[in-house]
Amino acid sequence: MVRTYNIRGAHNKMASISAEDIAKGVVCASAGNHPQGVTYACRKKGIKGNIFIPTTPAQKIKQVKIFRKEWVEVILINDMYNYSFNAAQIYVKELCGLFVHPFDDLQVMEGQGKKKNSQPSSSVLNNILCSLPTSTTSPTCLSS
Numbered sequence: 542m543v544r545t546y547n548i549r550g551a552h553n554k555m556a557s558i559s560a561e562d563i564a565k566g567v568v569c570a571s572a573g574n575h576p577q578g579v580t581y582a583c584r585k586k587g588i589k590g591n592i593f594i595p596t597t598p599a600q601k602i603k604q605v606k607i608f609r610k611e612w613v614e615v616i617l618i619n620d621m622y623n624y625s626f627n628a629a630q631i632y633v634k635e636l637c638g639l640f641v642h643p644f645d646d647l648q649v650m651e652g653q654g655k656k657k658n659s660q661p662s663s664s665v666l667n668n669i670l671c672s673l674p675t676s677t678t679s680p681t682c683l684s685s
Contacts (some may be wrong), residue, residue, distance in 0.1 A: 547643075551578030553652025554641050557587050563588050568638040570629035572598050572622045580608040588612065591645035593640060596620045597665040 566589035569579045576592045583590040590613040594602055597620040605615055618625040632638045642649060
């Protein structure tokens with residue numbers, strides 16, 4: 542089981558993609574829990590995926606391989622995240638697929654965070670949406 546909010550972000554993103562994108566498949570790159578969430582969502586929704594992961598987080602690689610079944614191909618790249626990210630970007634550009642970013646994606650952020658509708662009596666701010674920081678990311682907030 543993925544014991545993190547990342548599965549909510551991945552599921553939310555997968556629920557928002559078109560039939561055309563489903564046919565192309567999805568691609569992600571991460572050294573954290575995001576690949577586990579994307580892999581689990583791919584398996585549950587029957588979407589092909591390619592997951593680019595650095596070789597160093599052995600526990601993360603093991604979990605992704607447990608979840609993947611026939612739906613996801615795991616591609617191990619170097620031992621640094623940047624190499625995996627760049628390889629995933631090249632894959633998307635040359636072979637297609639929808640890139641599911643681990644934190645810089647509105648649907649992923651919506652699933653990972655919580656949306657709070659506020660009704661302050663004299664404020665212009667109505668909504669705040671925040672992505673929580675992890676060991677490799679910074680917090681991101683949007684407001685309306």
